[in-house]
């Protein structure tokens with residue numbers, strides 16, 4: 174039996190003992206995970222530094238603070254999330270107990286990506302634990318220091334059998350994908366996403382696919398371009414552009430293109446100094462393969478800012494490219510690096526058309542003072558999320574479902590959405606073995622057709638809320654009649 178098979182088997186066996194069902198068990202595991210994040214902050218930051226050249230501060234800001242927030246939220250709300258959820262009844266079931274009971278799915282496979290190796294791997298784990306599942310955790314082999322540390326330390330804090338960490342590369346992931354799971358939660362690119370879904374289909378396993386894509390950023394010419402460019406520069410070049418929700422390219426009118434270039438240039442200097450290569454808070458491309466891929470994307474386009482590359486250090490400077498066309502290399506795939514192309518359009522109409530001609534993105538960014546314009550973009554496009562006048566921050570709102578649509582993914586998580594995503598929302602209806610007389614009332618009367626009055630009501634869709642409205646209307650009509658009689662006669 175392979176290592177992967179063994180891990181899944183152990184997790185399933187442990188799940189079947191029923192120990193994840195009591196909330197106390199889940200709370201205990203979540204608290205241990207919180208302790209892990211607190212106590213191992215330094216080791217986590219060191220591993221991320223080795224993987225991606227990120228500073229300790231950036232790891233805290235973009236990985237561990239968010240994890241702590243999500244764990245605390247789950248701890249505070251778990252009892253409510255896991256409780257039976259009464260639902261509105263219809264006339265047929267008015268005396269019955271009707272509710273939704275969230276229940277664990279079983280064993281979840283979590284496949285993480287490398288760009289935020291802790292956040293994208295442990296965040297789904299929080300949901301899996303809260304929902305009472307076992308989970309096999311597969312960190313990305315590309316962020317190898319983080320993967321190794323996770324494998325070494327997590328079992329010191331969490332139940333080893335229920336939450337095993339399996340490290341390795343593509344062949345190990347493929348071996349895992351052959352096993353039967355109750356949910357697969359994958360974060361990574363769309364090409365592998367399709368393979369994950371194919372493997373899941375063999376066992377009819379549901380999937381959540383947190384993918385990427387090209388997130389456009391439209392700048393309206395009448396907005397505060399200085400502020401817009403500050404926020405775009407931050408959102409694009411953080412983690413050297415290796416962020417799934419980074420603005421991938423800018424759409425703006427030709428009349429503001431040079432102003433946008435100048436403003437972004439100023440911000441790059443302000444945020445990363447004259448020489449980002451030596452600046453602590455500017456990281457590196459994760460490896461040579463990704464460096465070469467991103468460098469090749471620049472071919473044939475005009476560099477307006479940056480463009481310097483040092484292969485030996487996996488360094489690419491923050492770079493802006495102007496007058497880029499929809500046919501250029503830069504526009505054929507997600508950039509996932511520090512290149513920011515600008516494509517000029519005649520206005521918001523053409524921007525919307527440009528966006529709608531392509532795959533549905535993970536996010537659409539709009540910078541505009543005009544609320545009507547923002548609402549128009551919301552109404553006439555589709556994407557995982559839409560964020561106006563800032564970058565990335567929607568990720569921090571746990572109440573917002575985070576995920577893509579179409580090519581940018583399926584399913585969503587964060588906060589309660591993670592809990593619901595990794596639970597089965599079971600319909601429960603408890604009737605008493607009484608009042609059988611109701612079922613023997615026939616409609617139409619005196620026929621042999623076996624349709625009870627109650628069922629007739631149901632089929633006619635006399636639901637309780639409609640009855641309530643009718644009752645309210647009747648009360649209001651009565652009140653009106655009383656007022657007319659009493660005071661207006």
Ligand code: NAD
Pocket residue numbers: 284285286287288289293311312313314315341342343346347360361362363365368383384385386416417418507509535576577582
């Ligand atoms: P990656 O190469 O680390 O792959 C992710 C996982 O897939 C790894 O664990 C790896 O073992 C496995 N894998 C790779 N090739 C495989 C194959 N052929 N068969 C089976 N498993 C395989 O990560 P990546 O895909 O380079 O990550 C970057 C992508 O992830 C970008 O597109 C980015 O936008 C996206 N992303 C999305 C989110 C999100 O939340 N939506 C977050 C982070 C990254």
